[in-house]
Amino acid sequence: MLMNAVHRTIQDAAAAFAPLVDAKTDQAAVFYRRYGFRPVVDKPRTLFLPLATVQKTLLQKTDF
Numbered sequence: 001m002l003m004n005a006v007h008r009t010i011q012d013a014a015a016a017f018a019p020l021v022d023a024k025t026d027q028a029a030v031f032y033r034r035y036g037f038r039p040v041v042d043k044p045r046t047l048f049l050p051l052a053t054v055q056k057t058l059l060q061k062t063d064f
Contacts (some may be wrong), residue, residue, distance in 0.1 A: 002035065041049040 003007075005019060021037065023029035023045040037047035 002032075018050045019054075020046065020048045022046055 015045040021031055021032055028043070029039070029045050029047060032047045032049075035049065036053050037049045040048060
């Protein structure tokens, strides 16, 4: 689901900087960090992943 959501974000015509997630637990935040998501300052469970990072890393590793 994560890869599908990221892929749809890139394909969308709307201007977007990054997918943003609100991890409900610390374990969920760790999961997202493994994929390169970065925490928002002062909100460690709110994470974002710059689309430039997505295009360089995640999509090269995943075949949609």
